[in-house]
Amino acid sequence: MLDDIDRRLLTALQKNAHLTAQELGEQLNLSPSQAGRRRQRLEAEGYIRGYHARLDPVQMGLNVQGFIQVHLGTHGPEHSASFARLMATRPEIVSAWTMTGDADYLLRVYCDDLPSLNRLIHDVLLPHQAVSRVHSQIVMDQLKQDGPLPT
Template identity: 80%
Template sequence: MLDRTDTALLAALQKNAHLTAQELGEALNLSASQAGRRRQRLEAEGYISGYTARLDPRKLGLSVQSFIQVHLNVHGPETSAGFARLARTRPEITSAWTMTGEADYLLRVFCEDLAALNRLIHEVLLPHEAVARVHSQIVMDQLKQDSPLPT
């Protein structure tokens, strides 16, 4: 069960995961040791699953972001596991979800250019034995950056 201090700590860490125990304590009106213990408890209980750095895709030469809906022609546990393995092995696929509705999967993809996106679709996704079709949408502009979860 989270109290107000826990949710405030989580919100602060989502904004800046580099905060020290001292800085967290100051922000939450706690001692550094109390803030550090709370953070450790939240990590141990799985509320905090890890810390990452956000990278700028354009600076890394990844100028095309796309969402790809994947429709399967065959459904079953082995097919799903096989497609999940494929999604996990491709570095261009940064997120993958199983979906309700018309599409079976939604993939978030970052590629160098349109040719790389085309290769991913035509040489990797469509040749998979379970894939019936894909529908890609290229991101023109991102209006809101990935943001912290509501706490």
């Protein structure tokens, strides 16, 4: 169970994962050792899965963000596993979800440019034996950045 202090600690770390135990303690009105122990407990219990640097895609030359719905024509464990292996090999695919509804998968991708997105779709995804069709959407502007989870 999370108490109010745990929730405030998680909120603070989502805003700045570099906070020291001293800084966390000051924000939470705890001693640095208490704040550090709480952080360690939340890590050990799996509430905190890791710490990551958030890179700017445009600075990295990734000028096209898109979402691709993938529809399978053939279903079965071997096709799902094969498609999952394909997704794992492609760095452009930064997130993938299995979905209810019309599409079987939703992929979030970052590509250098439109030709790169086209190659991903036509040379990688569509040739897969289980894929029957894809539907892509290009992000024009991201109105809200990926934010912290509600605590």
